[in-house]
Amino acid sequence: MSTKPVIHPLSQNLDTIEVEVFDTMFRLFEHIGVYWQNIDNSEPYRSELYVFMQNRINLYPIYHQYYKAAFNTINKMIVQMGEQACYQEIFTDPYANLPPVDTNLSIVRQKVSNEFIDFQLSLGGFKSFGATNYPGYIGGALIPGQPVPYRTMEKKT
Amino acid sequence: MKYDLIIVGSGIAATALSHRILEKNRNASILMLEAGQKVKMQDAALWQDYIVSGKLPYAKFNDRPYPERDMPGQNQNIGETVVPLAGSRVMTYGGSTIHWGGWSFRLKPEDFFMETNTNTSINWPIDYDTLEPYYGEAEHYIGVSGDSEDNNPPRSSSYPFPAFPYTYEDSSVAAAIHALGMDFSNVPIARHGILSSTSFNAPCKTTGTCKYCPFGARYTATNFLNHMSDEKDYPNLEIRINCVVNTIDMNAKNKAKGITYYNKTTKETLSVEAKEIIVAGGAIESPKLLQRSVSEFWLQGIGNDDGNVGRYFVTHPYFIFTADIAENKSLKQPEMNFPTLCTRHFDNKHEQAKGKFILVHPPSSPQIDIAELMKSGNSRAEIDESIKGANTVQIHGMVEIFSEFNNYVANLANAKNQIGLPQTIVDYSKSPEFNDRMAYIQSKVERIFEQMDAKIQGKPTISWRADHSACTCRMSEDPKKGVTDKNMKLHGVDNIYVCSNAAFTSTGAINPTLTLTALSLRLGDHINEKLEA
Ligand SMILES: Cc1cc2nc3c(=O)[nH]c(=O)nc-3n(C[C@H](O)[C@H](O)[C@H](O)COP(=O)(O)OP(=O)(O)OC[C@H]3O[C@@H](n4cnc5c(N)ncnc54)[C@H](O)[C@@H]3O)c2cc1C
Ligand code: SF4
Numbered sequence: 001m002s003t004k005p006v007i008h009p010l011s012q013n014l015d016t017i018e019v020e021v022f023d024t025m026f027r028l029f030e031h032i033g034v035y036w037q038n039i040d041n042s043e044p045y046r047s048e049l050y051v052f053m054q055n056r057i058n059l060y061p062i063y064h065q066y067y068k069a070a071f072n073t074i075n076k077m078i079v080q081m082g083e084q085a086c087y088q089e090i091f092t093d094p095y096a097n098l099p100p101v102d103t104n105l106s107i108v109r110q111k112v113s114n115e116f117i118d119f120q121l122s123l124g125g126f127k128s129f130g131a132t133n134y135p136g137y138i139g140g141a142l143i144p145g146q147p148v149p150y151r152t153m154e155k156k157t
Numbered sequence: 158m159k160y161d162l163i164i165v166g167s168g169i170a171a172t173a174l175s176h177r178i179l180e181k182n183r184n185a186s187i188l189m190l191e192a193g194q195k196v197k198m199q200d201a202a203l204w205q206d207y208i209v210s211g212k213l214p215y216a217k218f219n220d221r222p223y224p225e226r227d228m229p230g231q232n233q234n235i236g237e238t239v240v241p242l243a244g245s246r247v248m249t250y251g252g253s254t255i256h257w258g259g260w261s262f263r264l265k266p267e268d269f270f271m272e273t274n275t276n277t278s279i280n281w282p283i284d285y286d287t288l289e290p291y292y293g294e295a296e297h298y299i300g301v302s303g304d305s306e307d308n309n310p311p312r313s314s315s316y317p318f319p320a321f322p323y324t325y326e327d328s329s330v331a332a333a334i335h336a337l338g339m340d341f342s343n344v345p346i347a348r349h350g351i352l353s354s355t356s357f358n359a360p361c362k363t364t365g366t367c368k369y370c371p372f373g374a375r376y377t378a379t380n381f382l383n384h385m386s387d388e389k390d391y392p393n394l395e396i397r398i399n400c401v402v403n404t405i406d407m408n409a410k411n412k413a414k415g416i417t418y419y420n421k422t423t424k425e426t427l428s429v430e431a432k433e434i435i436v437a438g439g440a441i442e443s444p445k446l447l448q449r450s451v452s453e454f455w456l457q458g459i460g461n462d463d464g465n466v467g468r469y470f471v472t473h474p475y476f477i478f479t480a481d482i483a484e485n486k487s488l489k490q491p492e493m494n495f496p497t498l499c500t501r502h503f504d505n506k507h508e509q510a511k512g513k514f515i516l517v518h519p520p521s522s523p524q525i526d527i528a529e530l531m532k533s534g535n536s537r538a539e540i541d542e543s544i545k546g547a548n549t550v551q552i553h554g555m556v557e558i559f560s561e562f563n564n565y566v567a568n569l570a571n572a573k574n575q576i577g578l579p580q581t582i583v584d585y586s587k588s589p590e591f592n593d594r595m596a597y598i599q600s601k602v603e604r605i606f607e608q609m610d611a612k613i614q615g616k617p618t619i620s621w622r623a624d625h626s627a628c629t630c631r632m633s634e635d636p637k638k639g640v641t642d643k644n645m646k647l648h649g650v651d652n653i654y655v656c657s658n659a660a661f662t663s664t665g666a667i668n669p670t671l672t673l674t675a676l677s678l679r680l681g682d683h684i685n686e687k688l689e690a
Contacts (some may be wrong), residue, residue, distance in 0.1 A: 055202035092534035128486035135365030150492040152326035
């Protein structure tokens with residue numbers, strides 16, 4: 001992939017993602033795997049999530065604010081209702097999923113959690129649902145003599 | 158300075174043509190003028206943005222939708238059938254292959270003889286055998302993965318890369334087609350495979366985000382242009398972006414002097430001269446440029462004394478049939494982003510008079526979207542149930558439509574789009590026979606669905622979007638019937654060529670771009686001979 005990334009002019013002067021903000025975002029990412037039982041151990045994806053968040057900020061500086069807002073909202077919710085109920089609400093509250101994005105919870109859901117879901121599936125979270133390949137997942141090339149990187153008609157790999 | 162060649166546009170036609178010329182004559186002087194600007198390719202952040210939001214970084218270079226009551230919009234549709242321009246082309250450095258699907262079929266021999274076989278339309282001035290070697294070269298140039306054993310239509314060379322095996326999702330459709338005594342085949346697809354030598358095109362890693370490939374594995378002219386200008390030693394190749402060609406300027410009735418263009422960056426209007434002018438602006442813009450190049454020599458625009466420029470406009474209606482299945486026990490899901498199975502069973506001489514068609518099994522059938530199910534708050538158990546329970550499957554396809562004089566495109570006076578090109582008038586009305594043809598197609602698709610235990614939902618959705626627009630400067634040996642001759646040279650002018658789907662005489666039932674590339678390579682040989690002479 002290209003070595004010179006696209007960076008929004010307003011993103012160039014932003015601080016790097018704060019450690020505590022990233023930790024909270026990573027916990028949210030981990031809980032996607034826990035809630036949907038599709039990734040047991042999210043630890044190997046820690047650095048990929050960081051790069052993903054940095055890329056979002058580079059493209060759209062407002063993501064710096066979204067991640068901070070999500071950090072505040074999630075930590076407040078955990079204090080109020082405990083961890084499990086907090087993530088359950090983030091993942092399932094029907095109103096938080098309705099546009100426009102105009103509440104703290106809808107920021108967490110639509111700008112952070114939903115995007116992490118897409119990202120998590122493309123990293124391999126789709127596999128537990130039964131497929132071998134998935135749009136966004138780097139399945140691999142067709143290499144003669146090696147297994148095809150997706151399920152084929154002849155053989156269900 | 159007088160260039161050997163000015164090329165209007167920088168899409169695949171322009172890129173393949175200049176590649177061919179420069180391969181033989183690296184010193185040829187070529188000025189390529191592109192109205193649009195560059196899009197960053199293979200960027201990780203843009204790729205991830207596409208994954209999470211579906212946003213494509215080049216969408217802003219599409220046409221806007223037609224005006225609606227509450228929306229100003231762009232262009233004008235005045236025919237009975239709405240043929241959307243929005244989404245049908247990209248006005249950018251590298252042109253529309255930045256978003257194409259890469260389906261790379263060849264026409265069949267009978268497609269070149271429409272008039273002989275059906276008494277309608279006209280024949281191509283060349284035949285399949287003339288184009289066959291160029292088809293092979295085009296497949297290698299683009300990098301097509303396909304089944305080299307598939308000899309329908311006949312082929313004298315292999316594909317550069319093997320076909321992608323049919324997906325597991327294809328199983329039920331394949332079984333149904335087979336049970337009905339029909340044949341199916343691999344979709345030849347513009348995805349690079351593994352090469353023993355190094356290449357600037359990485360092999361396809363089946364990532365499934367092909368509208369913005371993170372590796373450049375799907376052919377896009379953008380990557381090839383970058384390679385030609387950055388890596389190759391072509392001292393006299395010049396590509397100017399943000400330059401809108403306004404007119405072609407004539408010295409005499411049969412001789413073009415050069416062109417006049419507006420540079421949006423410097424805000425200058427400039428004229429340049431060349432020995433040969435190639436109009437490669439796509440099937441909408443190419444005729445419009447000729448139409449507006451009015452002079453004392455050509456009062457209705459260049460090559461337009463008989464009023465044929467912009468006429469015979471045609472595209473493929475793309476249809477989608479959907480059916481319900483009661484269960485999906487084997488958990489079939491979308492694993493790829495391009496189709497692997499099609500049938501050209503109805504793409505034959507027998508069907509030609511009424512409209513040949515192909516059927517394709519899309520990669521999104523069954524239509525399962527795990528991400529959407531999760532985002533909507535479904536539990537794991539609900540999602541599992543949704544995957545293995547009732548679902549919908551689809552069959553897509555395209556049918557050949559016959560081009561007719563009354564259907565045309567033209568410049569819309571005093572209105573420009575965001576790229577600086579004149580807006581477009583589209584006048585298209587589908588033929589009265591079209592609905593009957595679709596009913597016939599539906600009867601065939603219904604049988605396939607029945608074999609799959611799938612219940613068709615009813616009539617298909619049909620998109621008339623101008624993705625495959627063609628024939629607007631069609632080739633014919635008879636100047637009264639066509640705008641260009643067998644070399645895509647304008648009748649009546651010695652040095653203007655239309656290198657575009659616009660020069661097609663008819664379209665067959667398949668996507669046009671492999672044929673366009675073959676024609677561009679062939680034109681490259683013709684121009685090289687001319688330049689040498
Ligand atoms: C969604 C979609 C999917 C498709 N999938 C397939 C597929 O799977 N297989 C297939 O075969 N085909 C496919 N096509 C069609 C394919 O994209 C076109 O056939 C092909 O890109 C045409 O190439 P071109 O070089 O003629 O024109 P373009 O690629 O459109 O390039 C023309 C360029 O010229 C520029 N230009 C025009 N006029 C001027 C002017 N006056 N001055 C300066 N610049 C100008 C434009 O800005 C543009 O960049 C698809 C099309 C669409 C829309
Ligand atoms: S499948 Fe992936 S690697 Fe292949 S062309 Fe599409 S995006 Fe590129």
